[in-house]
Amino acid sequence: MKFSLGCALGYDVKEPTPFLFNVELAKVATQTILTETLTLSPSLEAERWTMPETGNRYLRVVAPAGRFTLRYEADVDLNPVLESPELVTELAAGEIPLPTLVHLYPSRYCQSDRLQRLAQRTFGKERPGYSRVNAICNWIHDNVDYVGGASDELTSAIDTATERAGVCRDFSHLAISFCRALGIPARYASAYAWRLDPPDFHAVIEAYLRGPEGPGWYLFDPTRKSAANGLARIGIARDAAEVAFASPFGSVDFDKPDVWINAQDPSPPAAPTTMAIRCE
Amino acid sequence: MKFSLGCALGYDVKEPTPFLFNVELAKVATQTILTETLTLSPSLEAERWTMPETGNRYLRVVAPAGRFTLRYEADVDLNPVLESPELVTELAAGEIPLPTLVHLYPSRYCQSDRLQRLAQRTFGKERPGYSRVNAICNWIHDNVDYVGGASDELTSAIDTATERAGVCRDFSHLAISFCRALGIPARYASAYAWRLDPPDFHAVIEAYLRGPEGPGWYLFDPTRKSAANGLARIGIARDAAEVAFASPFGSVDFDKPDVWINAQDPSPPAAPTTMAIRCE
Amino acid sequence: MKFSLGCALGYDVKEPTPFLFNVELAKVATQTILTETLTLSPSLEAERWTMPETGNRYLRVVAPAGRFTLRYEADVDLNPVLESPELVTELAAGEIPLPTLVHLYPSRYCQSDRLQRLAQRTFGKERPGYSRVNAICNWIHDNVDYVGGASDELTSAIDTATERAGVCRDFSHLAISFCRALGIPARYASAYAWRLDPPDFHAVIEAYLRGPEGPGWYLFDPTRKSAANGLARIGIARDAAEVAFASPFGSVDFDKPDVWINAQDPSPPAAPTTMAIRCE
């Protein structure tokens, strides 16, 4: 399914400031970038790097003092695989590929090591596999209030488990923590999210499970706010620490980001929420 | 119902060290101290103070270098009032006596301010009154593992809500936090606890509710390990910080405390767990 | 020295809401209230209570729906005792009066139990007494940024020790924690603070030391923003949890509080910062 998406970012820079951006679509198999343009104003020389393990694309510029804007536009064809949830199971610790084990470790905002008992007690008896991760997302949706401003960039899964309020970032960190605590590799994905209202950069999770075609990553949105077949992924990471859409190394003023994603077909269907979405 | 109880504490003191003790039974209306003896060896001059708001009895000595022991023995008649739970309701914020409001505040180990949403979401729809506090205790009993050594003297309600393991002190701190978060004044009580196995100093909670005879304090044991009509209270406080049974001001070696409580009747009944226990 | 002071608070109340206020001057020996008026609009019946241990005056009303205001005005004569700092020493643990020991315990926002080593390492070699508490306040002034908005009502001494930013409340919590960790009883005082700019409710600390006239409480302002002989105390407590100037039990809209304190003499001197200020 084809989408047009992008973002426009604007800054008032006081003195020459390096910026790291991660707004371009990740290079992953299930999303085919049809066209894309990135426009910097003023036109600056940019350094680029694609992280081999994830396909994340990082871009660095040093912006001079004054007004600085970045505009990214892309057309993308998203082809996640829809599978029957009951066919998607878990891998034992001895079966998870060695390079994937890193996604079992606790990370800055996902302290799975402190949430072992809570995870076991709450989800230990759920049917392993897609069903269990889905139960985690349902539990978070039902037990945490989605409240803008209730959290900030220091908020972690422990805080959210305790204070029970947050936004997409916090919902994802808690879901990832529960998965890891249960032995399910899980990671964070920033995304352009179709049908998210109001439009913004979104955060979802990926869990490593075994489907009919073998092990792979499955997408879940614990906020239940986006259509899972309309998630165009930007950054894939241990947690939000690694995929900020913009990191200025210095003090700058910034505009509220403008973010959009529209389906190219007039009225395509959202994926049935009863299907498992495999993204890699 | 009559009980014989006491404790024996032993220390090896390296240099003259002040000790604050809180092991004698509190002076409260529903427990009548029939006899009691406190023996210090060596025999030391002791300073004493009874806290007016609680009836807690504090004792201070300065122990010289060498072996130092304290032995406390008492006979007590406990007369908690057994009431029908459905007659025990909550007070509105405008009705709680002003001196009691202090027991709504968060304290060191009871961060009720951070647990508002969790408390509201979990217990907000419970029937107010004895029933709701009982539901809190049941929830803690069902959702937290009783594990010796899983916590220490720095562990607080936030930790227990997150890590889901602890002992009587931790169970009580979490129960108190939930009560306060719901607007129910609650406090911590250390006690000699009949039928606790193995015998030890115990910790329970008191919640301020309105019974048939007016507002008062009701006892609950979130660990479900003691008989509620066999709780002889020692220290009543905001939380454990205020009622350590022994606080040496200096480094000392100590024996494992010996603690006991026995019913004087050959085989008296424990209070039915279906009754509300009013203690003040 | 005589001061005129007061505050004006305004609320838009949606439904009948109990309020607890603590804005009237505490009844303590070194501040003589010459005149005072408290005006509620609409005129409501108020319940009052003065806490015996502190002299704090609490006032409760149930405000009906609609506009509700409180105005407090007082003239006060402040007579703190100015003493020579080098004559103000510490009490050993065995000498502190038993009722004062409660101010050694950790409390919600003053986790002195977790700051033992930091306190010992940083202030362990300071000259005991006024000098050491002053060193604590200097250290906080020098090592923590005073930044409005850097903290909130959940911020505790641990957070401030780590993140090194806060306001008067946070500076006081950290100072209290360090004192307690060193065995010096310390408590929190909210106050009308002369020369505070901009005017607002202020927070300072009191430490229990031994002066020329015996043991007593000494005032310190770790923010260094007020004149210590112009602190008219409102609430004295373990920490901020216990002396909020206003606690509505329900959701209300409120105006920014208006707070003032003016010296009645045209240009009286601030106390020399080289003197110890004994307040009780």
Next chain:
Amino acid sequence: MKFSLGCALGYDVKEPTPFLFNVELAKVATQTILTETLTLSPSLEAERWTMPETGNRYLRVVAPAGRFTLRYEADVDLNPVLESPELVTELAAGEIPLPTLVHLYPSRYCQSDRLQRLAQRTFGKERPGYSRVNAICNWIHDNVDYVGGASDELTSAIDTATERAGVCRDFSHLAISFCRALGIPARYASAYAWRLDPPDFHAVIEAYLRGPEGPGWYLFDPTRKSAANGLARIGIARDAAEVAFASPFGSVDFDKPDVWINAQDPSPPAAPTTMAIRCE
């Protein structure tokens, strides 16, 4: 300089249990592995993976019920480059290679995002480069007590900054956090550490700086317990979460690990502590 090193690990396994090990020397340019043997008993089929970004070597086996041991022995030639500290400077944010930026992010045990002000206030005026990282290590050595048992596997840099006690793991996490907070990429290294007494697995840090030969990683031991030219690195990572020497996925009993490292020359010199040690 040549070393013989190794470890012997022993387990009592109750039921078939997967283990992940990271005890073999990392494949990095400055350490040449001359010989090595890894012996599993019983002899088990092992799966192996070397992480491309770090050279870490992971080994997984599924141990059957019963006694299970692993023994690793290696001879290694360590050739760190000794440089003059004053020639080792920092890189600006715009100069750090893009793949290295990941080592500026906060991680589970290194919450550099919460330690910005503390780092800036304490080390902001230090001379940038080797000198500043060295100042960080000196500060930690001087301000944190090395106390076995004062921390556990959940302890993070925030805890250590607050409680001021820990072991090599904690010292390293705090040093890494300070570096990252100051814009210096830093990572964790587990190692066989010559002259560490008693011998054990050790933890040190690497900071990314610019030396006479260009940018690279420099070794620092904040505990000051090892000889920096005798550090044979095993696992290089964001923090300890990623390089446990052994991770059993299940409950097992284990022996205290036996770890050793000896210089092959009879009495080689430790590197002068006045030199910068470049390891990559």
